[in-house]
Amino acid sequence: MAYSSQADVQVVAGGAARLRELSDFENAGAIDPAVVEQAITHADAWIDTFVQMRFAVPLETTPGAVNMLSANEAIYQMRKWRGMATPEDDDDHEKRETLLTAFANGANVLGITPLPVKSEVVVDAQTDRPADKAVRRCSLKGFW
Numbered sequence: 001m002a003y004s005s006q007a008d009v010q011v012v013a014g015g016a017a018r019l020r021e022l023s024d025f026e027n028a029g030a031i032d033p034a035v036v037e038q039a040i041t042h043a044d045a046w047i048d049t050f051v052q053m054r055f056a057v058p059l060e061t062t063p064g065a066v067n068m069l070s071a072n073e074a075i076y077q078m079r080k081w082r083g084m085a086t087p088e089d090d091d092d093h094e095k096r097e098t099l100l101t102a103f104a105n106g107a108n109v110l111g112i113t114p115l116p117v118k119s120e121v122v123v124d125a126q127t128d129r130p131a132d133k134a135v136r137r138c139s140l141k142g143f144w
Contacts (some may be wrong), residue, residue: 001058001062002037002040002041002044002070003040003043003044003047003058003059003062003066003067003069003070004040004043004044004062004067004068004070004071004074005040006019006031006033006036006037006040008067008070008071009036009039009040009071009074009075010031011071012068012071012072012074012075013075016031019031019036021082022035022075022078022079022082022084023035023036023039023078035078036074036078039074039075039077039078039081040070040071040074042073042074042077043069043070043071043072043073043074043076043077044058044070046073047066047069047070047073047100050097050100050101050103050104051066051100051103051104052119053104053105053119054103054104054106054118054119055110055117055118055119056117056118056119057119059110060117063110063111064111065099065110065111066110069096069099069100072092072096073093073096076089076092076093
């Protein structure tokens with residue numbers, strides 16, 4: 001399931017006329033749903049590369065933040081394909097990447113309850129302590 005829809009992308013684009021400008025590669029005078037879908041797929045795959053560091057993807061429940069990120073990234077991708085991306089668009093893309101990195105590191109939360117299933121990519125760094133490293137009073141003698 002996609003994190004955003006064509007309607008979400010249309011709102012972010014600024015309306016149907018602007019989305020048509022970005023998606024109409026064939027000059028048919030209409031929004032090309034295939035191009036919009038490809039941009040959404042590209043954006044969702046990009047989002048998944050970050051989110052999978054913490055949760056199983058695709059997310060079953062799409063939080064509002066991920067929905068917004070997907071729609072904005074889809075617009076960015078279409079602008080890049082058209083050669084219309086501005087430095088401001090590149091800056092916004094980097095801000096989205098920073099936010100996704102915060103999701104991946106656990107510095108920011110998705111805001112959904114219950115939390116999604118833990119990713120299989122995540123491996124605990126904690127291991128069992130070797131028996132010869134046991135902490136005992138006699139082994140700590142002289143530390144205080």
